[in-house]
Amino acid sequence: MVAVGLTASDVPSSIRSVGIVVAAAALAGLTAACASTGAVPKPFPGATSPAPPGTAPAGAGDRPGTAHRPTLGPTESYALVGTALALRGSPYRDGGSDPAGFDCSGFTQYVFAQHGVQLPREVRDQFRFGRSVAPRELAPGDLVFFSTTASGATHVAIAVGGDEFVHAPTSSGVVRVEHLSSSYWAPRYLGARRIWN
Numbered sequence: 001m002v003a004v005g006l007t008a009s010d011v012p013s014s015i016r017s018v019g020i021v022v023a024a025a026a027l028a029g030l031t032a033a034c035a036s037t038g039a040v041p042k043p044f045p046g047a048t049s050p051a052p053p054g055t056a057p058a059g060a061g062d063r064p065g066t067a068h069r070p071t072l073g074p075t076e077s078y079a080l081v082g083t084a085l086a087l088r089g090s091p092y093r094d095g096g097s098d099p100a101g102f103d104c105s106g107f108t109q110y111v112f113a114q115h116g117v118q119l120p121r122e123v124r125d126q127f128r129f130g131r132s133v134a135p136r137e138l139a140p141g142d143l144v145f146f147s148t149t150a151s152g153a154t155h156v157a158i159a160v161g162g163d164e165f166v167h168a169p170t171s172s173g174v175v176r177v178e179h180l181s182s183s184y185w186a187p188r189y190l191g192a193r194r195i196w197n
Contacts (some may be wrong), residue, residue, distance in 0.1 A: 055157045076115060077141030077196045083157045084166045090175040092168055097121075102175060104156050107168035108143060111158060117195055127153035131195040138192050144180070146188040153190055 018184040045169060084107075093101020097110050105126060109119045120126050127145050138144070144165050157167030163179050 008077035063141070076137075077139065077169065080111060080115045080196075081140045081158060081160055081166070083114050084175075085177070087111070087175045088166065090168070090176065092171050092173050092175075094171065096168075104168050107175060108156050108158060112195065119195070123153050123156045126156055127191070127193065130195040133192040133194045135189075135192070139194070141194075141196055143193045143195065145190040145192065146185060146189045150186055155188075159192065 059174060087099060087102070087107070087110075090099050090107075091101045092103065094103055095106065096102045097106030099110075102110065105119075105121060105123045108126060109121055112119045120129060123145070126143060130186045131144065133139075133142050138159050140159055140161040142159040144157045144159050145153040146157070147153065155167070157165040159165050163181050164177050166175065166177050167181060168175050169178075180186065180189065
């Protein structure tokens with residue numbers, strides 16, 4: 001599988017002009033630090049654009065979670081994705097949660113912390129945080145979950161936009177961008193959670 005990255009030239013000029021970098025997140029589920037929730041995975045139907053303004057997001061009545069969750073708007077979510085993309089190439093490290101090495105949930109926790117959002121440490125806890133997002137409403141900055149090593153959420157990543165996510169994969173990898181629709185990730189897609197409003 002080839003890692004895909006975004007450069008400034010890949011971002012439309014209308015987005016570059018306001019200093020926004022779009023990034024997708026997803027974390028590799030082949031890590032020991034990723035824990036299972038027991039949920040059954042469903043295939044990812046394909047990448048789509050976010051819901052139109054004024055549309056109620058899926059899971060709007062979900063509990064917001066127990067960790068601190070400040071409100072982030074779309075601009076901040078793009079900045080968050082930029083932070084995640086800037087960490088591409090960081091090595092995988094089991095239990096890692098800083099640029100010296102990340103596991104999947106350590107990566108998402110670190111990126112969100114850089115923007116004032118405290119996420120739980122474990123994948124299964126992050127999967128219960130925020131609110132559920134339907135695949136057709138997936139937007140940059142959403143957490144994307146996969147079932148890889150066991151049933152339930154065992155891997156987490158950050159949606160970049162379109163069909164891409166950024167994550168910290170297995171021990172033989174580095175933080176990189178991949179496609180939700182790939183033959184490996186699509187059947188392992190479990191769901192997404194929105195931490196920002």
